[in-house]
Amino acid sequence: MQIKVNRQLPVPLAKQIYQAIVDRIQSELLEEGTRLPSVRALAKQIHVSFMTVVQAYDALEEDGYIIRIQGKGTFVRTKAADTTPKKELPKKESPFDWQLSVPDYLPRAQFSRYHQVSARYEFFSSTIDPGLLPNRYLEKEIQRILAEEPRILSTYSDVQGDLPLRQELTVYLRDKQIQVTPEEILITNGTQQGIDLVARTFVGPGDIVITEAPTYPAAIDVFRWRGATILPVPVDKDGMRVDMLAALCEKYKPKLIYTMPTFHNPTGTVMSIERRRQLLDIAYETQSIILEDDPWSEIYYENKPPSSLKSMDPLGHVIYLKGLSKILAPGCRIGVLVASGTIFHRLVAAKGNMDLGSPLLTQKAVLPLLYSERMRNHVKKLRIALQLRRDMMIELLAKHMPEGISWLTPRGGVNLWLSLPPHVDTEDFLMYASNYQLTFLPGAACYPIESKHHFLRLSFSFMNEPLLAEGVKELCRATAAFIEATVTYRKTPVV
Amino acid sequence: MQIKVNRQLPVPLAKQIYQAIVDRIQSELLEEGTRLPSVRALAKQIHVSFMTVVQAYDALEEDGYIIRIQGKGTFVRTKAADTTPKKELPKKESPFDWQLSVPDYLPRAQFSRYHQVSARYEFFSSTIDPGLLPNRYLEKEIQRILAEEPRILSTYSDVQGDLPLRQELTVYLRDKQIQVTPEEILITNGTQQGIDLVARTFVGPGDIVITEAPTYPAAIDVFRWRGATILPVPVDKDGMRVDMLAALCEKYKPKLIYTMPTFHNPTGTVMSIERRRQLLDIAYETQSIILEDDPWSEIYYENKPPSSLKSMDPLGHVIYLKGLSKILAPGCRIGVLVASGTIFHRLVAAKGNMDLGSPLLTQKAVLPLLYSERMRNHVKKLRIALQLRRDMMIELLAKHMPEGISWLTPRGGVNLWLSLPPHVDTEDFLMYASNYQLTFLPGAACYPIESKHHFLRLSFSFMNEPLLAEGVKELCRATAAFIEATVTYRKTPVV
Known part of the structure; x- marks a missing residue:
């Protein structure tokens, strides 16, 4: 024309x-x-x-x-x-969708997709049975606080978090040998936001991030999103194989080491004190940051676990994340980040960019429960209730699981790591298990490297005891049937 | 050795x-x-x-x-x-701080730093006076909801947001000619998280982001953080100069166009319907995403503003952000994101990575107020109260400001954009104004390009009427004195 x-x-x-x-x-x-x-x-x-x-x-x-x-x-x-x-x-009827030509920066968001599945026997979510949480007490306290200070509803929190909550947290953390001031505490929307904050601030394309293998899937998603090179280090019964990390560090300089030393997710193992010391030494030597994720240290079933890495670190290499949502009030999504120096200040600035601060209402809501005596009693009851479920689960697994299945007895936390025979792919098993109204976390989600896996994670905290008992038996039946089916399939000669 | x-x-x-x-x-x-x-x-x-x-x-x-x-x-x-x-x-006593050698990915977090300043006369924060918000009503409703469903405290929300809230929002948005299903709505921690979510998902190093100039400072921070090339497009009384945007698009292909068409922050202007149509055409032609930020469309003082860009967009190019925090309950931090297709699904996945979902408690807290009749009455009262403050402020400015000062009368929203004589740097003036216990947002914060500016933003929504009147008079005195001082200084011959 x-x-x-x-x-x-x-x-x-x-x-x-x-x-x-x-x-x-x-x-x-x-x-x-x-x-x-x-x-x-x-x-x-x-x-x-x-x-x-x-x-x-x-x-x-x-x-x-x-x-x-x-x-x-x-x-x-x-x-x-x-x-x-x-x-x-x-x-939408058009076969030409312009949106599909829009590139994005979201290479992996696996965990929250698994999250969408729900079922009668819910072994997936490491969430605590609402029946074990102090809802009624918190409800009364919220009513009291709102009647006294209705302006909480129309007031923004500090970007860093509500000061009275941060003050109370210094007392709570002192019990864990962590000595900090309120100025070194940042309130986040759950631990997930803490991981994301650290990653967006300190991790970029090509940076080396060390994780345990297996590890928490949603952390993998975040580090992948940042374009990091993730180097996994195996876990054994004493936690991360720090000797293997040291060997890696001869070749690579990590920017960040992400670890769950206490009741590791998904295996439930505890890092020994010796390895904790060595891990700190490696961080000092390589000038790297340790991101210590601690969702479960309160929930121990035998001995109290060793002190956190943060409490052993006078030099400010450890950023410590304490989840409070799970054991107090998941509906409030309160996480705690502890760090110091410019590392800390940069994280506060990033929190401002991210959402200008967490809601004040939820911060005020959890505060009354934190006062030490009350918190100690609540946690004590929680430990007893969860230990009963753990023990029941292990007893039923021992009784009903077919041969060739093994597991680690978690010394704390709410997860049990189950190993099926090596030829079984637990992602296939998850699909199959939906026939039994079962859901769990397949092992593949916990590894930064794509491959088939015969592991799976079972959380025993969400279902009440009768349902859990039923669910474990159903799981054993499903496992036996699935193994049988896959063995049969494998035995079928290829014509 | x-x-x-x-x-x-x-x-x-x-x-x-x-x-x-x-x-x-x-x-x-x-x-x-x-x-x-x-x-x-x-x-x-x-x-x-x-x-x-x-x-x-x-x-x-x-x-x-x-x-x-x-x-x-x-x-x-x-x-x-x-x-x-x-x-x-x-x-910390050591002059050698290893932390300073740790590089980060946080190039700018200017807004939340300004945020830390507080003063008697608070013109900085575009937050609404808590006395105008329905705290008592919400308090009663929260008490009722918690008494009926205490398990809200121990239940996670969907990553996408609580379904009943999303359902109610479809009704609320229909009033704004936005036709959506609950499946196209995502709940965020305030609008800030919405901006951040879109940026982290669709904006990366070197991508072209268009903003108005001036614009909302915290949006600049987020786009800078993502490594975007920000191209500012001037604003006049009819909003963004879309003709200048079109000229820019002859040379550059934008990935994202960030705009506040209705009661633009900081100038309070409204984009004309014609420009809205042209802007959509440009987005369709260049295959770019429009991020429409709408904090204030409910708060109009003269005519109801034109329909949102989202309501004029059948093709899913617009991501629409509706802030509810400010006009309902800042202590709850509830923002709403509306989009469609794969753009939307990718944003939900990113929200999962970011924090696994907003707290359920705050979502349940704002729900009862949303029911249409009640919301309409609340917003009507808010408009009247804020218009009184706007009018009083303008009257006092006209009476007490020295010559050479001008401003735009905002047709909605809570901000007034003030222009001082060209030789005045409003960042210097901010320092000086602390002697008068005054704080405001200096114009430089609103531009992606660093330079001196003689503009400033005054928010008239936070102080009650008597304090606001006092504050405006004090501001006029401070302005006169500062101009006098800088003129004197400039007259002093350089010896």
Whole structure:
């Protein structure tokens, strides 16, 4: 289509283009259905601005001469199209979805997808049975606080978190040998936001991040999102194989070491004191940051676990995350981040960018429960109740599981790591288990490296005792049946 | 230091290294205070593993032969140092802070830093006076809900947000001509998290992001953090200069266009319907995403503003953010994101990575107020109260401001954009204004390009009427005095 515009004329350029095209359509030089050049192409061709062509095309469309079809182009309108109102432009029915051509920076978000599955026997979520949480007490306290200070509802929290909550947390953390001031505490929307904050601030493309293998799936998602190179270090019964980490550090310099030394997720193991010391030495030597994730140290079933890495670190290499949501009030999503120096200040600034601070209401809601005596009693009861469930589960597994299945007895926390025979893929098993109304976390989710896995994680904290007993027996039946089915399948000769 | 190890000996290598160094210290071959090689260097030099040297150095330190000084190195221990217990290693007193050598990915977090300032006359924060918000009503409703369903406290919300809240929001949005299903709504921690979510998912290094100039400072922070190239487009009384955007698009292809078409922050202007249509055309033509930020469309003082961009977009190019925190309950931090198709699904996945979902308690807390009749009445009262404040402020400015000061009368929202004489730098003025117990947002914060600015933003929503009146008069006095002082200064001849 050759159009010429004349800049000497008093007629606006857009109007000239409009008229030139209308002339061509009316004289049938441009047939119905002919594709017009794109705005960009036409603007370039006739040396006018983008906006001029937009205006001309707008007017042509308004007057019914042309039609724009998203993902296809601009066409001379056919008679059939004439009757179609503008609003009826192809929407989702179009096989051309422009959105699919929009690249993103989200390479992996595996965990929250698994999260969507729900079932009668819920071994997936390491969430505590609401029946064990102090809902009634918190409800009364919230009512009291709101009656006294209704303006909590209309007041923003500090970006760093509500000061009275941070003050109370210094007392709570002192019990864990962590000596900090309120100025070194940041309140987050659960531990997940803490991991994300640290990653967005300190991890970028090509940075080396060390994780345990297996590890917490949603942490893998976050480090992948940041473009990190994730180097997994195996776990044994004493936690991360720090000797293997040391060997890795001869070749690589980690930026961040992510670890759950106490009741590791998913295996439930505890890092020995000796390894804790060595891990700190490695961080000092390589000038790296340790991100210590501690969701479960309160929930021990035998001995109290060793002190946190943070409490052994006078030099500020450890960023410590204490989840409180799970053991207090998941509906409030309160996490605690402890760090010092410029590392800490940079994290507070990042929290400002991220959401300008957590809601004040939820921070005020959990505060009354934190007062030490009450918290100690609550946690004590929780330990007893969860230990009963753990023991029951292990007894039932021992009784009903077929041969070749093994597990680690967790010394704390709410997860049990189960090993099926090596030929079993637990992602396939998860699909199969839906027939038994069962859900769990397949091992593959816990490894930064894609591959088949015969492990799975069972959380025993969400179901009440009768349901848990039923669920474990059902799981044993499903396991036996699935192994039988896959063995049979494998035995079938290939014809 | 030349050390040799013998792999044939039955003595462990770490022990051999330990003994070799002790021998040298005792024979004074290594003098007190001598710096030892780093673990990495020594390991390389004598061909042993990193861990072996760590073990040797650990033992040497334990036995008091050496001392490690963070940021300096490892030294043969002096007698003075001998008495220093290990815990007393130099901490913050050290002039060598290893943390300062840790690079980060946080290039700008300007807004939340300004946020820290507080003063008697608070023109900074575009937050609504808690006295105008329905705290007592919400308090009663929360008490009722918690009494009926205490398990809200121990239940996680869906990653996407509580379904009943999303359902109610479809009704609320229908009033704004936005037709969506609950499946196209995502609940965020305030609008800030919405901006951050979109940026982390769709904006990366070198991507072109269009913003208005001036614009909302915390959005600049987020786009800078993502490494975007920000191209600012000026605003006039009809909103973004879409013609200038079109001219830019002849050269650049934007990935994202961030806009506040309705009661733009900070200028309070409204984008005309014509420009809205043109903006959508540009987004369709360039296949870019529009991020429409709508904090204030409910708060209009004259005519109801035009429909949102989202309501004019059948093709899913607009991601719409509706802030509810400010007009309902800032202590709950509830924001709403509306989008469709794969763009939307990717944002939900990113929200999972970010924090696994917003707290359920705060979502349940704002729900009862949303029911339409009640919300309409609340918003109506809010409009009247805020219009009174706006009018009073403008009257006082007209009466008391010195010559050469001008402003735009905002047609909605809570901000007024003030222009001082061109030689005045409003960041300097902010410092000076602290003598008058005044705080406001200096114009420089609102531009992605660093430079001096003679604009500033005044929010008239936070102070009650008597305080606001006092504050505006004080601001006029401060302005006159500052202009006088800077003029005097400029008149002083340079000797």
